[in-house]
Amino acid sequence: MKILVCITHVPDTTSKIQFTANNTKFDTAGVQFIIGPYDDYALARAVELRDQTGGTLTAINVGEVETEPTLRKSLAIGADDAIRVNSFPKDSFFVAKQIAHYAKEGGYDLILMGRESIDFNGGMVHGMVGELLGMPSFSPVMKLEVEGTTVKMAREIEGGKEMLEAKLPLIAGCQEPIAEWKIPNMRGIMSARTKPLKVVEPVTDETQAAASSYQLPPAKGSVKLIDKDNVAELVKLLKNEAKVL
């Protein structure tokens, strides 16, 4: 089985979010970048499936040169080779077009990625790639088993889940508890240095809904503390001041 896993390069979940250049650019100063947490689940499951069924696992990222350490980390975790589409990921449509092109070229049976990136939270790329390639797409997938050409999945819905069956090839946006995150070992880190990482150019420049400027939410006022022996006061405030009851 040929598996493709799509990796985002995103700020660590504890990062302070700030913008520069008159609020048109994300401020990367002091920010640690990681594999998107949801992509990390997809990658972990992809490694397990590759090990179970044989075949190959390719990681792909749409990003400029600074994303390479993140892509190398996916090689250290277990991907066999990697593709970097050399461009800033301008919007979901742009990213989906690049992935669809290289996915088609590679003839993958299974394409996994996170349910969403944790920077833009769109959660759209898997569905777009699915429609572009004429493959079914599923998200958010919390369990995925492959038996021959049949794929059994659990997809999270509001307040529960649905159990699904579909045929390869397909695309899934993944989330926990599909697999446990894998931490690269020393052998993985050493071998990642020499695994192939191919840099390719974007196949189109087309965008449909790119961000033009950013804002931070207004600063939160300070908390109003209520004495623990006077909880009735809290009820009054919620009712009359906050008007949320």
Add this chain to the structure above:
Amino acid sequence: MSILVYIEHAEGKVKKTSLEAVSFANKLTAQTGEGDVIAVALGTVDSAELASVGKAGAAKVLHADDSRLTDGVIQAHASAVAQAFTAIGTKTLVLAKSSLGDAVAARLAIKLNAGLVSNVVELPNTSNGYVVKRSIYTGKAFAETTITTDNKILAVKKNAVDLKTDGGDATVEKLSVNLSDSDFASKIITTERATGEILLPEADIVVSGGRGLKGPENWGMIEDLAKTLGAATGCSKPVSDIGWRPHHEHVGQTGVKVAPTLYVAVGISGAIQHLAGVNSSKCIVVINKDPEAPFFKAADYGIVGDAFEVIPKLTEALKAEL
């Protein structure tokens, strides 16, 4: 020009988040001064229930009454909504952000060659282009996004607009859609859904517990408080990781993101990953015995005290007041 709204239903009821999407579209037609809101509903659901979508501002509901569509088969729903979009000759589709909505909207973006923006928090600004404000970085920031295509899809975040409830009944019209076997190539075998409970992602009030509660046997008081408030219950990541509560109750960066009007956090310290899941709440109440808990910095109201003392008292006080 009319606006199409894709509405979802579960257990015979149109989802409240879908009604919010209808309210959003209604405000959008008022802003542009033209057209009606036309909703599209798929699968088996009562006509009277669909007519009531008028209260939220829909003039008409197109109903593809095909029982195969009652379950949310993603490919089939995308095909059916695309046909409704073309049939009424609109350029704008609005829907509520949801598990199914997101999956369907992404495919529709390609089918309809429509610029898609998710997590929309305000009506678009059309004074210079078509600029949509969306929530990004899990609620920690916003982006102004310009849609450059003729066709547009807006996936609206909860609480983007107030729910409209004063409209009249909508007319319900049957919609026939052509669906192929390939639309149903994937099969939903079973669906498990908590019934009779208020669903966490859609709740107006959420009460969450953390490790401060010391064990799953102490959740009774959280449930009592939630019941009194008509709230859904949630929990922090450590609590679901150690199995005190089910995974679908995990609120946070990698769990459910909630946007209720009132969020009550009990015994949760307020790690940044938890805050990411709740920062769209209108009002946050934090109850924690540690006055240094970081959650207090993100709260509107706080009580420094032992949950085991405060929560039963708070529940009693609420019962007396509500």
